[in-house]
Amino acid sequence: MKKAYNFNAGPCVLPKPAIDAAIAALQDFKGTGMSVIEVSHRSKEWEEVMEECRNLWKELLNIPDNYEVIFLGGGASLQFLYVAMNLLENKAGYLETGVWAKKALKEAKGIGNAVCIASSADKTYSYIPKGYEIPTDLDYFHITTNNTIYGTEIKEDMDCPVKLVADMSSDIMSRPVDVSKYALIYGGAQKNVGPAGVIFAIIRKDILGKVTRYLPTMLDYRTHIENESMFNTPPVFSIFVMTETLKWVKNMGGLKEINKRNVAKAKLLYDEIDRNPLFVGTAAKEDRSIMNVCFVPAPGHEDIQDAFMAFAKERGMVGIKGHRSVGGFRASIYNACPIESVQALVDCMRDFEKLQK
């Protein structure tokens, strides 16, 4: 099989060892004579996977003991609702750094008093707002650490006077995180930690049980903590592949090492964008994401859009079209994207430049 240079934004490239393990487990799961999608989720063999998955999360992110990790279906989009249902009593604040952040705020507004504390909508979310104040009367402050569509990222774990809640869908496990600074971290798996179909939530236990509203059983985080993510049938295949993906992260040397690789990959591509007169990056330089690299044709070269896309496609590049709301190009270079793919894209940009002369 000819491998594509996969820059998809999610679902996206996953580590080969995880895919290989998934193929093997689809045939025969741990010698049970059944496929991983045929075994009971109450079986000992499956419970071992759940345990291993939780332990890998705890180990890789150095999660303190007063937190729980759960896995659920429903996508990160349903977590927008979970967060507000479980934590919003009086007032919540949101940092609006993109479409996903805006959607999270919209869900919270449906539940109670949720306000936008700062926004970068004025410049198509091309930067992370700074210098805003977080009111101390908020139940929580919600941020989106990596803005998948716009290629901006909050790369440091901020100090926050109220409970900090983060959607880390697109940069979880790309760097070490000081989990103790967050009350809740959640995200969809389908970028750095596995296939679509499962979300992770890392929850500081003491934040729960404080709201007065009725919480439907399935929408109460406590249900899933108490039942170790098996109140109902978990998305077994997604969790299996997530476990294998995390094993790969561990084998690569853990998050410090992964981060080093990610920084090197991002630098390679941003350096080319900054050098090549045909392209220009769209995110403010200090806020550039190391996961999603967004760029457009430079002013005066708008006509290269389609030609470059066709040229890149010819060279085996997949998924570099920018999100439909911003246009241009976006290369998602998540953990499992090898530096060889990034180099191939850089070479493609250079060769395309030569053709224009």
Ligand SMILES: Cc1ncc(COP(=O)(O)O)c(C=O)c1O
């Ligand atoms: C930052 C961020 N949050 C939330 C979502 C929504 O995730 P889901 O499709 O799992 O609902 C995405 C999807 O790409 C995302 O990038």
